[in-house]
Amino acid sequence: MEAKFNNGAVPLINDLLEKAASLDASDIHIEPNGNSLRVRYRVDGILQAGINIHRSMQQQIISRIKILGDMDISEQRLPQDGRTFIKIGNREFDLRISIIPTFHGEKTVIRLLDRKKTALPLEELGLAEDDLEYYRKMIEKPQGMVIVCGPTGCGKTTTLYSSLEKINKEAINIITIEDPIEYQLPGINQMQVNQKTGLTFARGLRGILRQDPDVIMVGEIRDTETAVIAVQAAMTGHLVFTTLHTNDSAGAAERLKDMGIEPYLISSTLNCVISQRLVRKICVQCRGGRCKLCNQKGFKGRTGIFEMLKLRPALSSFRSIAENAELLIKNGVSTREEVVRSVYVE
DSSP: OOOOOTTTTTHHOOOEEEOOHHHTTEEEEEOOSSEEEEEEEEEEEEEEEEEEEGGGGGHHHHHHHHHHOOOOOOOOOSSSEEEEEEEEEEEEEEEEEEEEEEEEEEEEEEEETTTOOOOOOGSSSSHHHHHHHHHHHHHHSSSEEEEEEEEESSSSHHHHHHHHHHHHTTTEEEEEEESSOOOOOTTOEEEOOOOGTTHHHHHHHHHHHHSSSSSEEESOSHHHHHHHHHHHHHTTOOOHHHHHHHSSSSSSHHHHHHOOHHHHEEEEEEEEEEEEEEEEEEOTTTTTTTTTTTTTSSSEEEEEEEEEEEEEOOOOOOOOOHHHHHHHHTTTTHHHHHHHHHOOOO
16 A cells, blocks of 8 residues: 655655654665555564555655755765754654665665664673673773674674773773764764775774774774784784674684784784674563564564683683574573574574
8 A cells, every 4th residue: 555645755754753763663764666665664673564655755755865864866876875863752863874776766774873872781782691701801801802793783883882881981091983883972982984084994093093092992894904903902902892794703813814914913812702693582571472562573672692702811612602592592582483583593
């Protein structure tokens, strides 16, 4: 069923944003398919259907979104990125907007970042008790490197933010370089990558090292230059947090080697490596049935499944993500189907 909105694009987009906020959605997808615009919301990592909008409103909607994101409304052939700030009720959101050209017109994704959302306490991420105790010790060391691995959207940034919040105190100078800054952390100096001005991870990291830091967070190591500077920082009295895109924790060392880091430097700087995934939790109100709290989905919220590679004082055995996933299922936190979907284990 297609919906027509006679009041125009502005109230329609406001309605979409309000709906996303009420669902605690992370993203809104607005997709042309030739006959209409399909709207979907990503909630707890899963896309769910919204409304279909009559195609007669397609250009109005895209133009309005471009104006919101301070983008070029005349450009329809190239991808564009924008950002803005909105208030919905008593909540404040940063919006990150991406528009790309497709066969049937421009597709939009709007990411909503709640400004008042704070980092989860480290104890609530989902780490097993023994892993949590070990991890606390590693992030309180005066130097070395802590790496969080996993695919896009697995909660790596949340883990890093929770770690920084845990060690943040008056006596420590913490500086980050991120792309993007997802949430503002009180008392922590955060720097945003800006490719247009030449502020890359590597350039920003060099600047940070001249700011007398104790702890550095590099949002992601993407290239050899950044990897070399980060490892050097970890060797010279700094505690460095960062992320890598690898499937498991054991792959982090190989990725650094691929970037040209010597094995002896890796072994002497790595404190620990975490690999993680996110799975939806069974709704605590209906325990997997259907209720308003979970919007008739049976799941509400997500938790992490972790694999902790312990490298200090020496490499030791560790429980895999698959083994920790089995514990979640056994304890009734999630379901086997959800774990298979998110973690790819049998």
